[in-house]
Amino acid sequence: MFHSPLSRILQGSKILVALGLVTAILAAGVTLLFPLEYRADAGVLIISQSRYGVDPYTVVKSAERIADNIVQVMGTDDFYEKVKQQDGYTINWNVFDTLDARKKRNAWQKGVQGSVVYGTGVLNISAYSTDPEQAKDLAGAAADTLVSKGWQYVGGDVTLQVVNHPVVTKWPVRPNIFTNAVLGFAVGVLLGALVVTRR
Structure with a gap:
């Protein structure tokens, strides 16, 4: 049975979110390795x-x-x-x-x-x-x-x-942990979408 890429992404939404969270945590962790200014x-x-x-x-x-x-x-x-x-x-x-x-x-x-x-x-x-x-x-x-x-x-x-x-500022602004975490989440979701649609 043929499944469109969109339906595959919807079916694998949990995987996408999980990958997004993992990459977000990794991105935030790497950011913490640099001096916070x-x-x-x-x-x-x-x-x-x-x-x-x-x-x-x-x-x-x-x-x-x-x-x-x-x-x-x-x-x-x-x-x-x-x-x-x-x-x-x-x-x-x-x-x-x-x-x-x-x-x-x-x-x-x-x-x-x-x-x-x-x-x-x-x-x-x-x-x-x-x-x-x-x-x-x-x-x-x-x-x-x-x-x-x-x-x-x-x-x-x-x-x-x-x-x-x-x-x-009350909190460090550079590097921006929140921005890097959001970007990491987005990258994780995109990579997950590629994996799911190619299965």
Whole structure:
């Protein structure tokens, strides 16, 4: 008797769910083998000095372009050194300084990241660390560095101001255990479906 692939999948639904759960658990388990990192977020407002007759929309778009440039600058060695010189924060710089130049730059670019909130002129700063306090201090130091020395990158016609002080996530966000478990479940179900339909 001929059974369509759909009917076979429905008949083997218990197998599919079981395989999905197994792969989800395996994916979550593998995720736990990697260091779990917290994230701290801070916000800096970019204020472009508007000239007479310039409409607000143009001012905001100008701030967004400046923010895009700053996001690129944040991953540079120069910005790293400026953040390192920022007073008032207790940061374990050995995490970066013990690495060779290329690995150090990659670690910095993964550890501190910027993103633009379009339509607002706000630049979000996200810092990651296995220690929540380190993440908070990194985000705070990066934000304060932009406020005090950001003019060196964007010129004197721009003002930067911290509008959101660093706040740390309650739980680790990277790698994402829940997302990996869901993906693992989906992969398990797909593999199970292939097995069931080929029987």
